[in-house]
Amino acid sequence: MGFANDAGSASRGKGMPVLRYMPTNVPCEASIMEDIEAGVDGALDDIIVALTKQLTAEEKSPKPKEPEKPARIIFKGSPEEVNRFFYQRGWTDGLPIILPTEEAVAEMLTGTDLPPEHLLGKLQSRNGKATMEKIAVNAVMAGALPTYLPVLIAGTINLLESEPGFMGYTTFGFSTGSWAPFWIINGPIRNQINVNNSSGAFSPGNIANAAIGRAMGLIIKNIGGVRKGVEDMGVMGNPMKYSMVIAENEEESPWEPLHVEHGYKKEDSTISLSFPQTYLQHWPYSADAKGVLNAIVDNTPRGMRYTYIITPTHAKNLAREGYSKEDVKKYVAENKLVDVSHIMAQAGMRSPSSLSPPGVPSGPMPKPGDKIPMIRDYKYIRVIVGGGPGAFIAHVVGGGATPGKKEIQKIELPKNWDKLVARYRNVVPTYAKY
Amino acid sequence: MVNKTGAVYEVLSPWAEADPIPSRGINARVTDLAGKKIGLYRNGKRAAEPTLKVVEDRLKKRFPTTEFTWFANFRANEAIVEQDAKGEFEDWLKGVDAVIAAYGD
Numbered sequence: 211m212g213f214a215n216d217a218g219s220a221s222r223g224k225g226m227p228v229l230r231y232m233p234t235n236v237p238c239e240a241s242i243m244e245d246i247e248a249g250v251d252g253a254l255d256d257i258i259v260a261l262t263k264q265l266t267a268e269e270k271s272p273k274p275k276e277p278e279k280p281a282r283i284i285f286k287g288s289p290e291e292v293n294r295f296f297y298q299r300g301w302t303d304g305l306p307i308i309l310p311t312e313e314a315v316a317e318m319l320t321g322t323d324l325p326p327e328h329l330l331g332k333l334q335s336r337n338g339k340a341t342m343e344k345i346a347v348n349a350v351m352a353g354a355l356p357t358y359l360p361v362l363i364a365g366t367i368n369l370l371e372s373e374p375g376f377m378g379y380t381t382f383g384f385s386t387g388s389w390a391p392f393w394i395i396n397g398p399i400r401n402q403i404n405v406n407n408s409s410g411a412f413s414p415g416n417i418a419n420a421a422i423g424r425a426m427g428l429i430i431k432n433i434g435g436v437r438k439g440v441e442d443m444g445v446m447g448n449p450m451k452y453s454m455v456i457a458e459n460e461e462e463s464p465w466e467p468l469h470v471e472h473g474y475k476k477e478d479s480t481i482s483l484s485f486p487q488t489y490l491q492h493w494p495y496s497a498d499a500k501g502v503l504n505a506i507v508d509n510t511p512r513g514m515r516y517t518y519i520i521t522p523t524h525a526k527n528l529a530r531e532g533y534s535k536e537d538v539k540k541y542v543a544e545n546k547l548v549d550v551s552h553i554m555a556q557a558g559m560r561s562p563s564s565l566s567p568p569g570v571p572s573g574p575m576p577k578p579g580d581k582i583p584m585i586r587d588y589k590y591i592r593v594i595v596g597g598g599p600g601a602f603i604a605h606v607v608g609g610g611a612t613p614g615k616k617e618i619q620k621i622e623l624p625k626n627w628d629k630l631v632a633r634y635r636n637v638v639p640t641y642a643k644y
Numbered sequence: 645m646v647n648k649t650g651a652v653y654e655v656l657s658p659w660a661e662a663d664p665i666p667s668r669g670i671n672a673r674v675t676d677l678a679g680k681k682i683g684l685y686r687n688g689k690r691a692a693e694p695t696l697k698v699v700e701d702r703l704k705k706r707f708p709t710t711e712f713t714w715f716a717n718f719r720a721n722e723a724i725v726e727q728d729a730k731g732e733f734e735d736w737l738k739g740v741d742a743v744i745a746a747y748g749d
Contacts, residue, residue, distance in 0.1 A: 213749060225665040238749055240691040243698075250698040257699065258706075261682075261742045262673055275664035284657035292655050301658050310656045338660030347658045386749055432658040443749075 213238075215440045216384075223335050228269040230260040238386075278336075283312075296351070301432055303424065303452060307351040318346040321359025323624045330366055334376040335384065336435030340366050344433050345425075352425035355634045357403045358418060361481055364621040365393060365426050368483045369434070373615035375483060376434060382485035382609045383436055388444030389485035389609045391426055392454040392517070394594060396469035397479030399621055400457035402631045404638055407457035409598025412489070417637060423453025450489060454606075456596050462522035463595035464529035471535070472618045479621040484515055484592075486608030493601050494524065499531040503538065506603060507545045512584060515610030517592040518542075520603055525595045535593045543588035547581040589613035674741050677703065681711040683740035687747045688718035695746045713740060 214233040221229035236249030285295045292309050296302050308314065319326060319342060326343035333340050342363070349362050369375040369391075374382055382389040395405050406416040414420060436442050460467045460476075469480040492509045495501040502524050510516060518538070520528070528538060585591065590613060597604065611617035624630065674680050684700060686692040693716075700712050715736050717724040725733045737743070 213747075223665065225667050226670065227667055228670055230670065234695070236691055236695055238691070239689065241694070243694065246691065246694050247698050250695060250702060254699070254702050257744060258677065258703075261677060261744070262675060264673055264675075265670065270669040272667040272669060274667060277664055278662045280657045280659045280661065282656060283654050284659075286654045287652055288650070289653065292653060296655075296658070299659070309653050310658065311653050312656065315656055332662070333660070336660075336662050337665060338662045340660065343656070344658065344660045347656045351658060428658065433660040435660075435662070 212439055212443060216443055219335060219437075219441050223337070227275075228272050230269075232256050232260065300437060301428075302351070303427055303431070305424075305452075308353050310347040310350040314350045315343065315346050318350050318354070318356050318359055319343070320626070320630060321346075321356035321624060322363060324363075330363065331370040333366070333369060333429070333434040334436075335441045338433040338435050340370065340429070340433050345429060348428040348432055349421075349425045352421045352428055353417065354421040354425045355403070355417065355637060357630050357634045358422050358425070360479075360621050360623050360627075361395065361399065361403070361422055362425050362429070364481045364619040365422070365483070366429055366433075368481060368617075368619040369426075369430070372483055372617050372619070373611040374485050374609060374617055376430075383430060383434070384441045384443065386443045386445045387487055387609070388446050388448040388451075389487055390448040390450035390454055391423070391430070392450065392484050392486050392606055393423060393426065393456075394468060394482040394517075395422075395455065395457045395479070396460065396467050396482070397474075397621070398477060399479035399623070400460070402635065404635070405455065405457035407459040407596045411456045411596055411598075412454065412604075415639065419455040420453050423455040427451055427453070448487065450486065454486075454489075456519070456594075458594040459522055459596045462525075464526050465535045465593075465595065468592065468594050469618060474618070474620060479623070480618050481621060482618040484517065484606070484608070484610030484617065486513075486515070486517070486606045486610070488513065488605070488607045490605050490607075491602045492605075494603060497524070497527055497601070499528050499533055502528060502603065503533075503541050504545070506605075507542055509603075510542065510546050510584070510605060511607055513607035513609075515590055515592075515608065516542075516585065517594065517606040517610075518603065519594055519596045519606065521597045521600065522595055523599075524601075524603065536588070538593050539588040539591040542591060543583055543585045546584045548584045550580055550582045551577060587613065677707045677710050677742075679709045680707075680741040681713060681739065683736065683743040684712055684714045685743055685745040686714065686716050687745075689747055689749045691749075692746045696744065699744060699746070 217231045221227060232253060234249040234253040236246050240246050285292055289309055293306050296307060322342055324342050328342045330340040332338060345362055345366055346359065349359060376383050400407065403418050405418040411419060430436050458467050468482060469478060470476055474480055488511055492505060494505040506518055684696045686696050703710055715733065
């Protein structure tokens with residue numbers, strides 16, 4: 211019933227709660243005609259009825275829905291009881307939360323000059339109102355510090371306005387593809403709030419990397435109303451949905467940082483959004499430019515948008531051999547070739563098309579052995595510098611903005627920013643010596 | 645986790661307020677499919693086209709005088725019908741008596 215629930219949610223979201231829809235027994239993504247025929251035959255009578263049965267009064271004019279106005283103070287109890295209450299309503303990611311008390315939310319709101327009722331917009335799929343207070347409540351639950359609130363506000367604006375967000379018709383939040391929001395933070399705020407860009411940046415253990423991604427996930431869930439198995443139809447799911455946050459290591463990069471590539475000043479702080487499916491890592495063939503680049507080429511999986519995270523050492527070696535970020539992107543895009551006739555045969559395609567698999571161009575039918583670039587344009591590639599000492603290279607591949615469409619948002623800071631940073635800057639782990 | 649202190653806390657709701665989306669009814673139904681023109685709307689998912697082809701085949705057998713016309717969309721539905729091909733889509737709708745849409749996810 212997953213897709214029936216999804217169809218119901220989508221039709222209600224479009225103001226058509228009485229849309230007639232029905233699930234069939236055609237298997238998902240079916241390509242076996244016997245199965246398709248059997249599924250259609252089983253549903254045909256219902257399809258005819260849906261087309262010809264006259265409308266009920268409710269279908270002609272559905273009753274208006276009452277506004278949803280949940281109580282501001284929703285529960286009173288012990289930490290265990292609060293956690294159980296929230297979990298049972300589907301408001302958590304399954305892990306325990308910090309209690310969003312009045313005091314904790316007020317402290318979180320010191321991270322913005324905007325009033326609690328300030329509305330950024332309405333977040334799909336339920337058009338929930340993204341107010342400062344609701345963002346702050348979810349931020350507290352995730353364990354965020356008040357200095358992260360400007361990042362979360364900018365992240366929410368990115369969800370509201372960017373193409374890979376929920377208003378860009380790209381549906382990454384609602385797909386079967388298990389796309390996970392991936393946030394890259396640039397600019398001075400990275401160091402002020404201690405976002406890890408070095409050893410183990412994607413591993414647990416840094417509160418900023420963990421709590422920013424977690425808070426954004428809760429915002430999607432509790433403000434957007436995206437429910438697993440209803441709107442979020444991810445087939446396999448994705449552990450990156452817990453949190454996927456990194457800063458670019460701008461200090462050790464020989465190249466311009468990501469936000470400067472997008473036209474921002476180096477002293478601006480920004481947050482970028484994409485929706486990858488896949489995270490993979492590999493060694494280079496050697497430490498020189500060709501060894502790094504050819505390993506990237508050979509390990510790049512098929513996707514729509516590609517982010518390569520290259521260590522400072524590799525980046526410096528590439529730069530020493532004359533490669534800019536753009537040169538790296540162009541090298542990969544020009545050298546990642548696929549046998550188009552093989553792909554088309556595997557996919558059962560009889561003619562070239564702009565359809566899946568990506569990269570198959572329109573035009574004459576290719577001959578066996580003809581190779582074409584898998585990546586349609588180097589602008590679908592991003593390169594950032596990050597990661598710690600060592601040779602591994604990371605790929606974050608999946609969905610994202612069409613090049614040129616919005617994917618990055620400037621982070622605005624409150625007037626008391628320096629004081630706020632001073633208050634929380636030393637919240638860092640200090641390991642025991644042994 | 646045991647709360648030995650017995651402390652209780654009032655907590656704020658993370659669930660956002662939402663204004664109701666204005667509801668509208670669906671279009672009047674046809675009384676019979678015979679002699680009508682049925683629009684078949686498919687998205688880009690693998691099973692959408694073959695599923696609707698079977699629907700077309702079966703309905704043609706039951707209602708030989710029924711005509712069919714297709715609208716194919718290979719991107720997110722809203723991007724096409726509300727933006728890029730809005731005019732084309734609306735013209736197509738004007739020419740049909742009913743629509744069957746299938747998404748073959």
